[in-house]
Amino acid sequence: MTELRLPEPWLRGTLTDVAAVQRAVLHALELAKEDLQRWCGSLSDSELNARLDGIASVAFHIRHVARSMDRLLSYAEGKQLDNEQIAALKTELDAGATRSDLFAELDAALERSATRIRRFDMYGLEDARSVGLKRLPTTVGGLLVHVADHTQRHVGQAITTAKIVMARRG
Numbered sequence: 001m002t003e004l005r006l007p008e009p010w011l012r013g014t015l016t017d018v019a020a021v022q023r024a025v026l027h028a029l030e031l032a033k034e035d036l037q038r039w040c041g042s043l044s045d046s047e048l049n050a051r052l053d054g055i056a057s058v059a060f061h062i063r064h065v066a067r068s069m070d071r072l073l074s075y076a077e078g079k080q081l082d083n084e085q086i087a088a089l090k091t092e093l094d095a096g097a098t099r100s101d102l103f104a105e106l107d108a109a110l111e112r113s114a115t116r117i118r119r120f121d122m123y124g125l126e127d128a129r130s131v132g133l134k135r136l137p138t139t140v141g142g143l144l145v146h147v148a149d150h151t152q153r154h155v156g157q158a159i160t161t162a163k164i165v166m167a168r169r170g
Helices: 020-040 045-049 058-076 083-089 099-119 140-167
Strands: 128-131 136-139
Touching (some): 020 099, 020 140, 045 058, 045 099, 058 099, 058 128, 058 140, 136 140
Antiparallel strands (some): 128 136
């Protein structure tokens, strides 16, 4: 029996109430959630935390997706990182995450991020922003697009790692 799959979120005709840039970012985040659930949702806690051949675990990538969206959106909002965000960044590689905790953190982060992304004014996408301690220059639009790009990059790495983990099950 073949799996019935919907077209990717950007091809579903949804979120038409949102400006094009924000809509594209939101669709990328929807796809990230679907792909992570599909490819990583059945992994055991130990499989999620496995560091095969020294590569980062699936848990790291899921945790990093959730937390990096928060950091990037803070920069887009014209803020610098607070102590809580910096502390969370330092624990992304920690082992021992459970599947339920990882996906709960991811789901909550995606929901919060979607709300924040919707708040941006499409006419403010060229507004200057800076990133990090070096205050590297970018724009609101650049940061929003990077939320999508960076998320998709780590989703791909999580899926690839998950496939390796599943292949080694035996």
